[in-house]
Amino acid sequence: MARGRAGREARARLRRQAAALAGVGVALAISLAAVAARPAWAPVVALLDGLTVGTVLGAVGLVRSYDESWDEFREATVLAYVLGVLALAVYALRREPPSAFFVVECAAGSIAEAMLLFVPLSTWIGVDLLLYAGTFAGWLASGIFRAGYD
Secondary structure, X not given: OHHXXXXXXXXXXXXXXXXXXXXXXXXXXXXXXXXXXXXXXXXXXXXXHHHHHHHHHHHOOOOOOHHHHHHHHHHHHHHHHHXXXXXXXXXXXXOOXXXXXXHXXXXXXXXXXXXXXXXXXXXXXXXXXXXXXXXXXXXXXXXXXXXXXX
């Protein structure tokens, strides 16, 4: 009986995570469209994207608390925002699968790099830093929304 309940809870948690990640994907796509239409909005959009990604990843349990996963967060986020999709090559060279957290960070980093199509490089550097800072701040704030994931 306990095993069945645990399985149902695990499936429910996976459904919540999938729904949250789908929402993040839609938000990132909309933000890229917003920057395409209004390049001057790029800094604000990047900060909001970072806050969204960080908060959702922490709240749904893909990233654990600060003390438990600082190393993974720092490495994955820096790799994703510096290299974008090419960061997957780092994992391929290491011959280890990337975490779900890393894949979402990679998607956000790729969106940041796609913003280069619409803003000058000097603006984009600030945009990328705001996205990174927003992700970090969102992750720290996600503890408010975290429901005690294992």
